Amino acid sequence: MRPQPPHSLFADINSPAFVPAEDMPEWIEATFLDPSSPLRKEEHAHLAHAEIFTIRGHDVEELLGVVCRYGADAADVRAIVDAANQPPVIARGQIAMLAAPAS
DSSP states (O other): OOOOOOHHHHHOTTSOSOOOOTTHHHHHIIIIISTTOTTOOGGGGGGTTSOOOOOOHHHHHHHHHHHHHHOTTGGGHHHHHHHHTSOOSSOHHHHHHHHSOOO
16 A cells, blocks of 8 residues: 555644655555566666655755756756656556555
C-alpha cells in the first residue's frame, strides 16, 4: 500500500500543507529499489544505499523560488519543467497495479 499522509494532517486544519508520509523511505525502497520489484530500474540502483528522495516542504519552496527569480532555464530547472509537462511513462493505473502487494 502506498504511504499515506499522517492522520494529524487531517485532524488539525492549521497543520502544514505538505507533510511527508512517515513510511515513505521504506515504500520507495520496496517499490523502486528492491531487485524483485516490477518498477525497479537499473538507473536507480545507486540509491539502494543512499539516505533517501524525502522531499521536504523547503525543497519545494526552494525550487519554486529559483524558478520565480531566475526562470525555468536556471540551474537546469528546464529539465524538470520539461519532464513535468510530458505525459507519464507509466500510467497511474499501471503503477497502482504494479505497486499493490502480491496476494
